[in-house]
Amino acid sequence: MNDFLYYSPTEFIFGHNAEAQTAEALARHGARRVLIVYGGGSIVRSGLLDRVTATLRERQIPYALLGGVQPNPLDDKVREGIALARREKTDFLLPVGGGSVIDTAKAIACGVPYEGDFWDFFSGKRAVEEALPVGVVLTIPAAGSEASGNSVITLRQGMQKLSLRTPRALRPRFAVMDPELTFTLPPEQTAAGIVDMMVHIFERYFTNTPDCSLTDRLCEGALCSIVEEARRLLHDPRDYGARANIMWAGTIAHGGICGTGRQEDWASHFMEHELSALYNVTHGAGLAVIVPAWMEYIAGEKSGKLAQFARRVMQVPDNGDTLVDAREGIRRLKAFFRELGMPLTFREIGAREEDIPELVRRLHLHKGPVIGAFRPLGPADTEAIYRLACRQ
Numbered sequence: 001m002n003d004f005l006y007y008s009p010t011e012f013i014f015g016h017n018a019e020a021q022t023a024e025a026l027a028r029h030g031a032r033r034v035l036i037v038y039g040g041g042s043i044v045r046s047g048l049l050d051r052v053t054a055t056l057r058e059r060q061i062p063y064a065l066l067g068g069v070q071p072n073p074l075d076d077k078v079r080e081g082i083a084l085a086r087r088e089k090t091d092f093l094l095p096v097g098g099g100s101v102i103d104t105a106k107a108i109a110c111g112v113p114y115e116g117d118f119w120d121f122f123s124g125k126r127a128v129e130e131a132l133p134v135g136v137v138l139t140i141p142a143a144g145s146e147a148s149g150n151s152v153i154t155l156r157q158g159m160q161k162l163s164l165r166t167p168r169a170l171r172p173r174f175a176v177m178d179p180e181l182t183f184t185l186p187p188e189q190t191a192a193g194i195v196d197m198m199v200h201i202f203e204r205y206f207t208n209t210p211d212c213s214l215t216d217r218l219c220e221g222a223l224c225s226i227v228e229e230a231r232r233l234l235h236d237p238r239d240y241g242a243r244a245n246i247m248w249a250g251t252i253a254h255g256g257i258c259g260t261g262r263q264e265d266w267a268s269h270f271m272e273h274e275l276s277a278l279y280n281v282t283h284g285a286g287l288a289v290i291v292p293a294w295m296e297y298i299a300g301e302k303s304g305k306l307a308q309f310a311r312r313v314m315q316v317p318d319n320g321d322t323l324v325d326a327r328e329g330i331r332r333l334k335a336f337f338r339e340l341g342m343p344l345t346f347r348e349i350g351a352r353e354e355d356i357p358e359l360v361r362r363l364h365l366h367k368g369p370v371i372g373a374f375r376p377l378g379p380a381d382t383e384a385i386y387r388l389a390c391r392q
Contacts, residue, residue: 001211001261007167008255010147011174014248018178019048019137022094023055026135029173031092034063035085037105038096039070043139048181052096052137064088066108072276072283073100073107075155078118081108085132093134098193099143099152099283102136106151106170109134122153122162128169136175141182141247142193142284144200144254146175154277160366161277163269175251179243187237191340192284194230194246197253198223199287203266204259206305206374212262216308219258222249223313227336234339267372268294271382274359274366281349288342289349293388295330298375299323305374306330334392346390356386 013021026034034056036049043049044067056063066081085093085108095105110131111118120126136146145151149166164170182190205219226249232242252258271294272286299306300323307322310329314336319325334344343349360383363371370376377385 002209002263004261005167006256006260008147008171008257010172010255012147012177012251013174014177014244016178016180018176019051019181020055022052022135022137022176023059023061025174025176026056026061026092026094027059029092029133029135031061031094031133031135033088033090034061034092034094035066035081035088035090035105035108036063036094036096037066037069037081037101037108039067039098039101043096046181046184048137048139049096052094063094064090069097069101069104071100072154072161072280073104073152075107075119075153077104078107078111078153081105082111082118085112091132093132094137095134096137096139098138098140099145099196102134102138102143102145102172103151103153105134106131106145106149107153107164108132109170110164110166119155122151122155122164128164128166131166131169134170134172136172138175138177138247139181140185140189140193141250142196144197144250146172146177147251147255150254152273159277160362161273162366163273177247177251179240179247182243182247183238185237188282188285188341190233190237190246191230191342192282192288193250194226194340195284195288195291195337195342197246197250198226199268199284199291200253201258202291203269204262204264205309206265206302207262208374209262215258215260215262220309220312222252222258225249227313230336230340263373265372265374267374267377267382270367270371271359271363271385274363275349275351277362278355278359279350281351285343285349288337289344289346289351289389290385292330292334292337292344293385293392295333296327296388296392297381297385299326299330302326302375344392346386353387353390356383356390359386
């Protein structure tokens, strides 16, 4: 196990009608002027936005509104939010939504006090030293952004999708989490979120770091629970217990605890980011296409850990042959993704095999000549994985 520093200051307010405590949490964390960030009309139609703003009015906390954040959020909305926050003298960001909304709010939070272009942080030119505080009302369990210091934004010019990882400055001060808010999510959005949180665990679980048995078991336990609760949701989308477990699993998956003491990978996420940047694919759907192809490509060299995953998570009997068991685990994972209604091929997400050279070029331009740590991948490797994703 590697040395590590684990920092997780977020206060989680979880359960029935948790959103009623939003203003109380804001006041407790010192908010005086709030910018509420949200996406489409669903939180308006459901009455959630009205319920949240009512709590702020009761506490006499002034607020401004920034709506219209889209999936795979673009820099345009971040720039609009920075200008609005400065105009309104905002001192606290409150995203109400899922990962795209939260990531947009985080980018605004670091951009407001910075005199330069906020994209400097995402491109690696500058490190975030100061940011406005962020609190979250979560409506879509998936990205785990409510528990991390990470943000992913796409620069419209060149459609460059990059992630920012800040262990301290952008971790939310609090996260309000009511599983009932997820009852009416479309099935495909629930499924994509489930894939996303599973892959957040995969990126940590598949490591070469030795002596990580505790975090292996944490990862495996979370993955087993996700699979079990996902199947309950397929039977009854309004099952509160299943929704609650899935919502908390998304937080656990990306809050950092599953990655303590181990080298992480992230090659699958990097490869998917190019798909969603080019084709505006839902992130979880793109990951459902990339991850099995990645597993198949590395199985011959990494059969031991893949077989461990297959046996402990996908319930593959130990046949004494790691490669055979690894491949059966991949087959069962693909079948589970299919059970959720997720795509598995380029064609199903509107991606084209003839674009693979451009995907590879952009990937390694943005992320360097080699990506990943579990099995480092150069351009020939990533091209082969993209091509496997066309045919699996």
